[in-house]
Amino acid sequence: MLSAKPYLQSACIRPDAAIDYDTYPYNIPAIRELGRLEFHPDVTFFVGENGSGKSTLLEGIALALGYSPEGGTRNFQLATAGSESSLHKVLRLARSYRAPKDGYFLRAESFFNVATYMDEVGYLDSYGGKSLHARSHGEAFMALLTHKFQGKGLYLLDEPESALSPNRQLAALAAIHRLVEDKSQFIIATHSPILLSYPNAKIIQFDGGGLSEVAFEDTEHYVVTHDFLNNYRDRLQRLLAG
Template identity: 45%
Template sequence: MELGSMNQYIRSVELHRESISSFDRYPFCLPAVRNLDNLSLHPNVTFIVGENGTGKSTILEAIAVAYGFNPEGGTKNFNFSSMDTHSDLYGCINLVKGVKKPRDGFFLRAESLYNVATNIEELDKGERGPRIINSYGGRSLHEQSHGESFLAIFMNRFGGKGVYILDEPEAALSPSRQMSMISRMHELVGRESQFIIATHSPIIMAYPNSIIYEIKEDIQAVKYEETEHYQIMKAFLSNTQGMLDILME
């Protein structure tokens, strides 16, 4: 599937299979990685969805690290590390880039947001010029709830003409905040931004100008209504009591 144009920042992801010594070890043993060849990315929004443990965050992390982001999140200027847990998949993929270069970028992970917030405060202690936190809304991220700090980064730090890679943003956001995220994401797409998002959220993945890759035994492009997440949520909301009766038998 050829989606990319020469004008988008990241056109596709290629797995260098010849550089992998064994597909029996993690993360290469994951079906999603084992069957990965070439993944074309949407110029606006690419979603990677699937059950826990299928490898969607592993693939997303590899894309982010291969692009130059810190494995725990932040901009390309962040180089802190609280624990080295990222896989070496990033060294076995190639990112096919377009001719345009982004002016901005961020790798945002709900699970390591605390570490990003801490690093910002540590950097600001040694800064004599404008504080870094000013570009995040001016208020310490540690003085806000998890969801508030996540949204503060999304609303204030993301400025457009950027590559934004998000790992399970719904972990920090309520349903109404997820809708706010869609609205802001649409604004940023209008400012020449590209998003790559791993998510479980049927709300977030409803964004229309996008492609959804669903991971099962391999990675396939699917329509929104075909995703397992959408079908399960629709079935539950359409017949809540019936579903609860089955679950609690």
């Protein structure tokens, strides 16, 4: 039987697009060497060093799908207005014959949003609680996953782990799995080794050479975290001695 998933099958840059590879975002190796990026029917992870282009590509895909740059919530509208790249205009997306019934674009809790928070600090302080703010963000995200996401959806998430404790990251993984079993597809930019362990997934590594598929245990996230936790006294000694 023909499967409705993946709703989003692949992305490439239109061959007829006039592109200046010396300017942002086309000067980012991962964008320049995008080729034809094929998505996993369940979960596709974007991993890579800070600045390697994960958010740029995720946002380009989201905008090409019709999301607004501020994401599925309106909280960050001011911070992001006008800062999006032109990538979405030149992306060609291949989609399923069946459209998802639900969807969400969750922006990263970083970079743009730091500015928003800076703006909001006065307001937050007058209410006496940064930690309340941080905690409420984690809880808000879990509520999003478990209540707002309806299933049969296409969900684009940028660093969803940023507000979550390790236990909540495990809970998020279980929630993602339940949604996958209910015919959902995810594209997730992440630095979380916990999320990356999800088995029904394809991990796309962003680096100076462009994009490549990588196994979970070969990701830097797994290797570095695993090594550090197993040898942290020794690693710390060396790190701090320098």
